[in-house]
Amino acid sequence: MVKLVRELYEQTEFDVLALGEVCTADLSAIVAGMGAPHLSVHDATDRESKPMFDTAVIYDERRLCFEGNRSIQDRFARQTLKTGEVVALRSTLTNQPFQLVVSHWPSRITAQELDSVRMELGTSLRRSLQGMSEDGASPYTILMGDYNDDPFSRSLAHHLLATRDRGLARRRGEYFYNPFWKQIGESHDDLHEDDNGICGTHFYSRGRDSRWFTYDQMMFSSAFLSNQGMVLRERETGILAPPELRSKLLATREIFDHLPVLGTVELRVQK
Template identity: 45%
Template sequence: MFWTQVSLLPVMWWNTGLSPPIPKLDSTDADREFVAEEIKTMHSQTPIGIFGLGEVCSNDLSLIMAKLDDKSIELVDSTDRTKRLKHDTALLYDTSRLTLESQRTHITNIDGKRLKVAKRARFKTFLGGKIDVFYSHWPSRLTMEESNPKRAQLGIALRGAIDSTMTADGYYILMGDYNDDPSSPSLAYYLRATRDRTLATKRDRTPYNPFWRKLGESIHHEDSTGDNSVCGTCFYSGGDYSQWHTFDQVIFSSAFLGNGQMTLEERYTDVMASDELKLRIKRERFDHFPVLSCISLRSKKT
């Protein structure tokens, strides 16, 4: 069957650092203004298709929406700071290409402790296809180290959430700040997110993670000036073995690797390290870069 591309849909994620899930917030108006301007700039360069946001609250989102000033962009405000388990994620999406059909929160209980697995939003594209988007912000390694078995349970719980809600065509996207690298057991073993496209195409339950490609320096040594290369998506100056991690990822179900109505356009997968954010990331509250990938929305060729 032959298909033709009708629309390229950018899929982005950014842990903004504005309103982490802690009792007391200390971000300033200047911080919020900076984030809103960065998102506006990204939107002008790469028009928003689906954009997941982490560490935000309703006040942050109001400013972002006002700054965007785009009637085609709608907000899914999934934040809630009224309870002990604080939710700090949200979605922006393009209403000219997507219709929101349903939402769901996935929580797991581990040894009496409730942990956030993901928020899910189901979209219908303007061509009729359906996509489940699971967006997550998992616990920091400062409070839950990499070897903690609860991290494995989060991967298992996310796998279970996917299996329990997956559409017949099997199109789903995972995005978030997992506070785990692509190689971490929670993602590589328990979620089963692979770097191997061939294996993913053979196994319906094995998603493909293009952010395995983003584990190292972005520029070759001989081409780098020393400060223009980035080595992941998250910077932590106190790292023992590396100051960088690739905690922020966008992961795709194997359906996006087939010859169907939606396909992954992997060449667009990247870390969106703007010059301004590069200057701030090592000395201010902002410690994550946004990440980008794209999918192609297609129709049958006549």
Template identity: 30%
Template sequence: MVWWNVAFSPASNKAKPKGSDDAYKAICAHLKKLFIDYSCDLVALCEVSSLDITAITSQLNLTGISSLDLANEVGRTRFDIVVLYNNLKLEVSHTRSLSRVKSGNIIKAAQLIEVRPTDSEKLMKVYLCHWASRLNSGSEIKRKLAADIVYSSAQEFMVDGDDVIVMGDFNDNPYDESVHVNLNSSRCHESVIAYPKEYFYNPFWRSIISENKYSQLLVDKTSFRSGTTKYKQLNGTLWHSYDQMLFSGSFLGNGDWHLNENVTKVLDDYDFLNDFESRNSPIDHLPVLCELTNLER
């Protein structure tokens, strides 16, 4: 599975859409690489409109790939997500939109979908989230409220031992309160294994530190990339891990499916980085990928 903020059409009415023929052509090339080269079965994109979705799906032209348009309006704003998936291996359906009105503001918490492998009767519950931008006032409170809404809903499934995944652009890092406290996510395998119906496991703690380690010999390395997006903050941090995937304890040995952390990562190969770093591309986030395995299949 992949999550990717492609920055075509932010939900804000004040934001100018960035979709274009060249941008759609580029994203379709990336999507083909994800589905073919990376063998992805489900890709969720955010910051897209229904117009973007129509353009992308008409140009993608891949056999066996279906789409689920979740860019629906809620109040004066909208959700901005589409799910593309391999219909030969998965059945995907929309369950409900999670939102709440707080002091006249709509808190968009998540779109909940059900994912079922075609050879199984067991469903995975997947929450797709794009939380309030840090550029807007009151956004921290909105993100915490969104996390509370998602966790309260997810707990109903987790106590029954269901497989639950929360993925999205949280606009917070793994250590920030909305993700770490409100979503009850941990970097500690053993805590999640011991309390699988209570904690989410967050493998993207690993992404907050650069894989490149500085030394005097590192003369040809100019980038110490970490995380999925980059912008300047006054606290001295340029890189941020806002795009993450969280997994219920059932994926750490308490269920049929298992998270494969060797393949779970930020995708930063040349093609993705090239558009991420290009001034001619709207893309300002790198995608994140996970692999789930079941040895009996």
């Protein structure tokens, strides 16, 4: 894992990295292996709680200031939902605050596609986002994580209001724009013997209708769709699938089954 994260950093020079399915020991090993003293960690993991929390954020403290955090939890029937972890950050360049909401929702084994728990997770997150807005949070919010749902799943498209319609998201603040709708098809237009294409972020070799699923996504609030402040650079937002990671994903003996995703935002300084 350390080697892969270090290679991702060398490839992208990311300012912030969200991780799922990690523990404190993993994070210590990653930061030590990175050899970058300017990287700090917000460790939101808790292996003792039920449900277990397993997300964390690594950020570059030269470019970002940590402002605070809180966990979004909800109750549904007799179940506690771990909806997401809110991490508030501020750009050191522009002084612009923003927040990430990092989520790792239950697997399809735990909660099937049309399970009411999945719908409630989307509704719970939407209600929390509305409350944050009413409490005066920054209009710049990025949702990210492994949702174990595709962009078109009801939990995201209908209950969370994460839309493929950029114009609608720009006009209506309750919607989030999800550019990962574009990532549910083949990455290559034609089939070749040496084809290295992908059509999702998660590969399951025994899938019935498809072996590929776009479970890992980033969704952006309408503030990112203007031409000032913090601006989504959609052409540089998508799935990272270098040959080594793709080979690991497709190898039956590997436990690696998710590709990382990248979101790029441009800071436009007001003059």
